[in-house]
Amino acid sequence: xxxxxxxxxxxxxxxxxxxxxxxxxxxxxxxxxxxxxxxxxxxxxxxxxxxxxxxxxxxxxxxx
Amino acid sequence: xxxxxxxxxxxxxxxxxxxxxxxxxxxxxxxxxxxxxxxxxxxxxxxxxxxxxxxxxxxxxxxxxxxxxxxxxxxxxxxxxxxxxxxxxxxxxxxxxxxxxxxxxxxxxxxxxxxxxxxxxxxxxxxxxxxxxxxxxxxxxxxxxxxxxxxxxxxxxxxxxxxxxxxxxxxxxxxxxxxxxxxxxxxxxxxxxxxxxxxxxxxxxxxxxxxxxxxxxxxxxxxxxxxxxxxxxxxxxxxxxxxxxxxxxxxxxxxxxxxxxxxxxxxxxxxxxxxxxxxxxxxxxxxxxxxxxxxxxxxxxxxxxxxxxxxxxxxxxxxxxxxxxxxxxxxxxxxxxxxxxxxxxxxxxxxxxxxxxxxxxxxxxxxxxxxxxxxxxxxxxxxxxxxxxxxxxxxxxxx
Numbered sequence: 380x381x382x383x384x385x386x387x388x389x390x391x392x393x394x395x396x397x398x399x400x401x402x403x404x405x406x407x408x409x410x411x412x413x414x415x416x417x418x419x420x421x422x423x424x425x426x427x428x429x430x431x432x433x434x435x436x437x438x439x440x441x442x443x
Numbered sequence: 444x445x446x447x448x449x450x451x452x453x454x455x456x457x458x459x460x461x462x463x464x465x466x467x468x469x470x471x472x473x474x475x476x477x478x479x480x481x482x483x484x485x486x487x488x489x490x491x492x493x494x495x496x497x498x499x500x501x502x503x504x505x506x507x508x509x510x511x512x513x514x515x516x517x518x519x520x521x522x523x524x525x526x527x528x529x530x531x532x533x534x535x536x537x538x539x540x541x542x543x544x545x546x547x548x549x550x551x552x553x554x555x556x557x558x559x560x561x562x563x564x565x566x567x568x569x570x571x572x573x574x575x576x577x578x579x580x581x582x583x584x585x586x587x588x589x590x591x592x593x594x595x596x597x598x599x600x601x602x603x604x605x606x607x608x609x610x611x612x613x614x615x616x617x618x619x620x621x622x623x624x625x626x627x628x629x630x631x632x633x634x635x636x637x638x639x640x641x642x643x644x645x646x647x648x649x650x651x652x653x654x655x656x657x658x659x660x661x662x663x664x665x666x667x668x669x670x671x672x673x674x675x676x677x678x679x680x681x682x683x684x685x686x687x688x689x690x691x692x693x694x695x696x697x698x699x700x701x702x703x704x705x706x707x708x709x710x711x712x713x714x715x716x717x718x719x720x721x722x723x724x725x726x727x728x729x730x731x732x733x734x735x736x737x738x739x740x741x742x743x744x745x746x747x748x749x750x751x752x753x754x755x756x757x758x759x760x761x762x763x764x765x766x767x768x769x770x771x772x773x774x775x776x777x778x779x780x781x782x783x784x785x786x787x788x789x790x791x792x793x794x795x796x797x798x799x800x801x802x803x804x805x806x807x808x809x810x811x812x813x814x815x816x817x818x819x820x821x822x823x824x825x826x827x828x829x830x831x832x833x834x835x836x837x838x839x840x841x842x
Contacts, residue, residue, distance in 0.1 A: 391542030410542035
């Protein structure tokens with residue numbers, strides 16, 4: 380699964396970083412999401428699903 | 444037709460009238476205190492859907508915008524709207540300019556200072572007489588001091604902000620009183636921004652950095668926009684976290700099993716904070732929208748120009764999402780609650796609020812193990828008369 384972030388939709392709420400700081404970070408300037416692992420697996424993939432569900436800007440998605 | 448808003452009969456549940464709305468259908472016509480009508484949505488999925496849908500506007504100047512108080516008509520809104528009243532693309536630009544101040548890493552760097560502020564207030568409380576009002580001693584001054592330092596606003600003026608902020612979020616004041624409070628805060632922030640903008644160094648704080656950034660980008664300072672931003676952060680930074688602190692402490696002191704669970708394992712505090720945010724869901728008056736086109740949602744056709752109120756307190760008690768919703772349960776994994784809203788307006792300060800709540804609960808549990816209510820729980824004065832739910836006073840004592 381590929382983890383995709385649309386930074387134009389990101390509102391910098393940081394819910395993804397709180398879900399898994401190894402998988403996500405935020406740009407220091409504008410707070411937008413930085414994906415640290417674009418093809419998460421195992422527990423990290425579960426965290427990615429959770430982050431997609433929590434993202435208020437609906438900026439995250441998972442694709443085959 | 445049911446009229447909003449209604450008051451709670453139990454602090455751990457939404458108003459009974461709202462629960463009846465939920466039983467009446469997914470989207471129910473309601474009358475707002477201004478006399479206008481709106482659709483009330485109550486299910487978790489529907490509230491998320493409307494708040495995440497760009498076809499619904501947050502612009503308070505729109506005629507059918509559903510205000511929760513009769514004294515809050517659009518004619519009395521400030522000349523410049525703040526983030527919460529903006530739509531994209533204006534909103535996206537304005538939020539992006541400030542959101543870097545609230546990243547998870549920035550807040551982690553702030554944590555030692557938050558802990559210091561909490562410890563100083565707990566020291567003072569323990570050295571003083573008992574019983575004491577925890578709202579005055581801790582719940583209000585901690586977030587007040589944190590937001591003042593973060594913004595670059597002198598804490599010495601905190602009485603001034605607290606009284607105006609309280610007035611603006613109360614349903615009791617008249618239009619004149621509300622306008623006066625707003626005008627006084629607006630004027631104060633204007634003078635503060637002028638002074639910072641005129642200084643050689645505007646200061647290493649949020650307002651100072653915004654001023655420096657604007658000067659670098661355009662050579663000037665957008666005074667009204669900065670006032671609107673400071674106004675929003677100052678008002679939102681006072682009452683919301685303060686009320687969650689006092690409600691949270693009340694919850695812990697009246698649910699010994701949950702308190703014992705936290706004491707046994709402090710690593711559970713973040714989950715406890717999420718559950719408290721969910722069960723109380725204290726601020727929903729900001730979840731009002733106006734449809735900008737015809738939209739089918741929640742099983743009805745919402746027409747262009749119609750108002751919608753997304754009742755997040757009911758959504759966070761949706762039994763299909765949160766079984767036995769009125770039970771405080773730190774193990775339920777409540778992170779997808781809507782206490783901070785959803786969509787592009789989801790609370791900018793949410794992680795600061797989480798941090799303050801976690802720090803206060805951990806510190807009280809560790810340092811004041813004998814803390815208890817000093818009055819009968821039924822005597823506690825709840826804020827049934829304000830836009831943000833909470834406690835007017837929380838008398839506590841300790842062994």
